[in-house]
Structures are given as structure tokens and as C-alpha cells.
Amino acid sequence: MDDYLAWFLDVSHWHWFALAVALGGLEMLSMSFFLIFPSLAAGLVGLIVYVEPGIDWRVQVLIFAVLSVVTTMLGRSWFRKLRAVEAPMTVNIRSQTYTGRRVRLGEAIENGQGRIQLDDTWWTARSLDKATIAAGALVEIADADGATLIVQAVVE
Numbered sequence: 001m002d003d004y005l006a007w008f009l010d011v012s013h014w015h016w017f018a019l020a021v022a023l024g025g026l027e028m029l030s031m032s033f034f035l036i037f038p039s040l041a042a043g044l045v046g047l048i049v050y051v052e053p054g055i056d057w058r059v060q061v062l063i064f065a066v067l068s069v070v071t072t073m074l075g076r077s078w079f080r081k082l083r084a085v086e087a088p089m090t091v092n093i094r095s096q097t098y099t100g101r102r103v104r105l106g107e108a109i110e111n112g113q114g115r116i117q118l119d120d121t122w123w124t125a126r127s128l129d130k131a132t133i134a135a136g137a138l139v140e141i142a143d144a145d146g147a148t149l150i151v152q153a154v155v156e
Contacts, residue, residue, distance in 0.1 A: 011057040016046030016064070037075045041067035095123070095144035102140045102154060109133040109151070116149055128152040 023039035045064045049055055055063075098118060106117050112130030115122050116139070127133055128142050128150055139151040 009057055011049070011060055012053070013046045013050035016042050016049060016060070020046060033075075033079065034072075037072040038064075038068040040075075041071050044071075095147055095149060098141045098149060099143060100141065102138055105133060105135050105137050105139055108135040109139075116151065118149075124148045125151050 020039045020042035023035045023042060027033070027035035027039060041064055044067050045060055048063060049060060101118070103116065103118060105114075107115055109116075109125055109127050110132050112127045112132070114125050114127075114133075116125040117123070124147060126145075126148055129152070131153070133139060133151070133153050138154045138156055140154050141149050142152050143150040
């Protein structure tokens, strides 16, 4: 029994590298982007223990805990900045995919309200400046507000 306890208390850099690999493997299975940071921290502790092997196991665990928190906070803020740079998702927002498209009006838009046909679907439309636009006029879809397309007349 004492041999097992001694094995756990005599933590070497290989223990930390094994923990880093195990956490990395769990991260690959879960795809949560949460375990990658403690995995990185375990690898860093393994490097620290490799350079300075005389560190007590309690200090090693403390270093791991602090590095886990630090790497998680830094990684999450980095991912947040990365997501802010990405273009907004419009794949499942069909009305947003029509922005910039030009079509001819099948029906007039009166007092800023009307309907517009795109492909096989009729959409509620609103003119950008609340103007009346005659049937047959060329309009450009400027924006979308839910299922309402906001259009503006294009001068030909």
C-alpha cells in the first residue's frame, strides 16, 4: 500500500505530461474547448517539473491550479475576440441572404409598405425612406428586419 502512495506522492514530469495528453484526448472527444486549457496547464507544469524536479507535489498541484485558471481566462478572452471578428452568421437567416440583391417589383409599395416576390416566395417589404415605389421599378434589398425586407429604389 505504501508503494502506491509513494508513487502518487512522487510526482514526476511524466505524470503531468500524461495528464496533459489525457485531458487533450478528452477535449477531442467532447469538443467543448474547455479541457484544452487545463491540458495546456498540465503540459506547462510538466515542463516546469522537468526543469526543476525537486518541487514538492503540493506546490506542483498549486501551480497547475493557478495555470489552469490563467490559461482558461486568457484562452476564453482570445476566443471571444476571434468570434467578434467573424462575419455574422446568415446561413439560417434566409432574409439576410437577400441583402444587396436587385429585383423588379411585381406590386407597388404604397406608403412604404408592400410585398415583393423573390424566387418562389412573397415577402413583406418596406421601403427604406417610407416612400411609394411603383410596380415594375427596380429595387435593391438594403436590409432585413426578421421576415420583412427593406428595399430602396434604384435609379436606372
